[in-house]
Amino acid sequence: MLIVVSLCLLQVSYAQSSWEPSDAKLAVRIEGIEGQLLQNARAYIGIKALEGQTVPSIFRVRYLARKGEQELLTAIEPYGFYNAQVKSEVIEGDDTWTVLYTVEVGPVTTYGDVNIELTGSAQYDAAFQKLLEERLPYRGQPFNHQDYESLKSGLRNLAAERGYYDAQFSTHSIKVERDKQIANMTLVFESGERYLFGETSFCCSFLNESLLERFIHHQRGEPFNTRALLDLQVDLAGSEYFSTVEVSPRWDQATTNQVPIDVTLSPNKRDRYQVGLGYGTDTGARITMGFDRRWVNDRGHRLSSVIRLSEVQNTGYVSYIIPGNDPARDSYSFNGEITDRSFEAQRSKLYRASFKDIRHYDRWHRTYQLAYQREDFSFGDEPTTSSNFLIPSVEWSLIESSSLPANRNIIDDGYRISIMLQGAHENVLADTNFASVKLSAKWVHRLSDEWRVLMRSEVGALQTDDFDALGSTLRFFAGGDHSVRGYAYQQLGPTNDEGVVVGGRFMTANSIEVDYAFKSNWRVALFTDIGNSMMDWNDRLKQSVGFGIRWVSPIGPVRLDLAMAMDEPSNPWRLHLTLGPDL
Structure with missing residues (x-):
């Protein structure tokens, strides 16, 4: 019995010496993709964090390599590759162990049905029509999840900029049919009514009210636009009268679809x-x-x-x-x-x-x-x-x-x-x-x-x-x-x-x-x-x-x-x- 135990301990010791090399470094290589696709994949896989370090146990390397296969699939899906295949291989060398991934991206998924609907005042707003002309995808165009999210962000940002304070997506979905390699998009954007400029009031100013009003280029009752408020803030700050300038629309005080504007000023050193x-x-x-x-x-x-x-x-x-x-x-x-x-x-x-x-x-x-x-x-x-x-x-x-x-x-x-x-x-x-x-x-x-x-x-x-x-x-x-x-x-x-x-x-x-x-x-x-x-x-x-x-x-x-x-x-x-x- 003692001989058997000793032989087992020697076997385990030998296995550890071969599976846990003390000097070899870990490298990660991905073949089959390049450019932005490769950059995103390398940032996504967990084993990349160990690159250049001493190789851990063979069990750990193989586990992370297999896990990296699924991580790579997830990393390239947003670019329209939903039918890709990834294989991993651990190549053991004296100085370097290389985890090699081979990626076959397969056919790219393209847009199928593209349905978008604007409701509320935005449907008559030329700025929204221009945005859709520039960004709306068409049937057969390669699907890219980042472009889809960019379209949604563009609609939200434009709504915020132009005073559609109640705007929201009632529907926003992408349905991918892997067997057909198509993605069907549905967006319903409910903008609500566009708010108007209300009264602009100044707080804590030492200057004549008539002078401050000449800095304003918007009129009460005009459609809201954050660009006008940004211009007002820049002009007031550039006048050198004030050390700080804060221009704030008071959405919580909006009445009859008009939002009042508060301008808070702090004097500069005279x-x-x-x-x-x-x-x-x-x-x-x-x-x-x-x-x-x-x-x-x-x-x-x-x-x-x-x-x-x-x-x-x-x-x-x-x-x-x-x-x-x-x-x-x-x-x-x-x-x-x-x-x-x-x-x-x-x-x-x-x-x-x-x-x-x-x-x-x-x-x-x-x-x-x-x-x-x-x-x-x-x-x-x-x-x-x-x-x-x-x-x-x-x-x-x-x-x-x-x-x-x-x-x-x-x-x-x-x-x-x-x-x-x-x-x-x-x-x-x-x-x-x-x-x-x-x-x-x-x-x-x-x-x-x-x-x-x-x-x-x-x-x-x-x-x-x-x-x-x-x-x-x-x-x-x-x-x-x-x-x-x-x-x-x-x-x-x-x-x-x-x-x-x-x-x-x-x-x-x-x-x-x-x-x-x-x-x-x-x-x-x-x-x-x-x-x-x-x-x-x-x-x-x-x-x-x-x-x-x-x-x-x-x-x-x-x-x-x-x-x-x-x-x-x-x-x-x-x-x-x-x-x-x-x-």
Whole structure:
């Protein structure tokens, strides 16, 4: 008897040593499917959690492998494969044990009968008809459970967005006939009546009620739409009057099919102080100090002031801002500015007072301005000249863009087009007659996930009776970070007898650039710029070439460029550092 027991113990010990290897690792391989189907299957099977670990007992591996067969069948059914077959095999190796699944998906299940019924007001709503045209499956289309659930979610979300508060599915079913490989769908969506906007009330505001009501773009009695409430919240938050904004429809207080809207506001800090340090190759080292009073009175008037000091230019600016009819987008402002600039023998001291009327129309922006300015300027050793002008001007801009989903600071596709007209007449507080026009355009286009092309162009023209009477701020210059790289700031243009650039009557600056994303927030770029400032359109243009690196920071792209002036090969490469959006 003792011999028999000993032999049994030796057999068990041998079996354990062969079934429980101490060094082999477990691997899982699935053949017969790929893409999204494979990705979902690998995430669904339980044995996948042991991959890369030391193999447990052979009993455990075989149990999990057999269990994985059913898990794989369940994982691929939502994609329409209800007649699949799965076989598993455990392949034992010295270093690796592999659980191999072989999947035969079989024929895909397609839609058979597709029945959907809308009841209530939604059946007459064009938004629901559009949704069904885009998403409703047709007979013979491969059945996908995710698409079916997406259709149901789309109907629910659209109902919530458009005020069908009582909407619900009275019937929603998918019946799969495995032998026929068809899925019959039945949906009955009872929307009920669409709710209307009720009264909008504001709580805890320190501002005049009439100002707050101008933020509202919906009217009492109009059909409910959450987009209008979202726009209201964004506009109020963007006004900087408030630290928190909460816009809530009160469904529990709805009467006669109207839902009241409550807006709860918390005041922001009234005063804001700012101090910033920076550097730009056009301006050199700089410091910015600002003070804003977010509201001066209960009508929402604001005061904004800033002082910018740099190696090239010092500026003091103050603005008194009055909200317009649409206070989130329109405004009037009274502005004062003093700027003292000295760079490369160009000297200018500007005093300007102006009034602006700013309007936004969807993608269009319009600015009217009336400014009176005095400028004391000189070039080189020339004596200082003073000029005085009352200048009306108008600027229109059209902007449209989309950002990369993964990073809102990178423009995916978009453009910006602007035109500015200004002038003066000697009979109305001006030293001479002049008129000028400036056109500018930028375009960004994504070629692929990594490549983009960026183009910009700027053209200006000036007509005047006495060019010498115009201060430097009214003339055209070229060169610098945002103009023609490879040349110094405002150092392209006609010169006087001393060789000092004095500006021109015409200007153009153009660029084409290609950049490549080698990491999520890093890009490299190649570019060429061409342009000049001229007294005559026939003057020669200057060109540069260069390369750069881009860091997409949380506050926008930071660009570091090296550019060489092709027309001045003896000059070294010039460094350009800029910060700001692509458009």
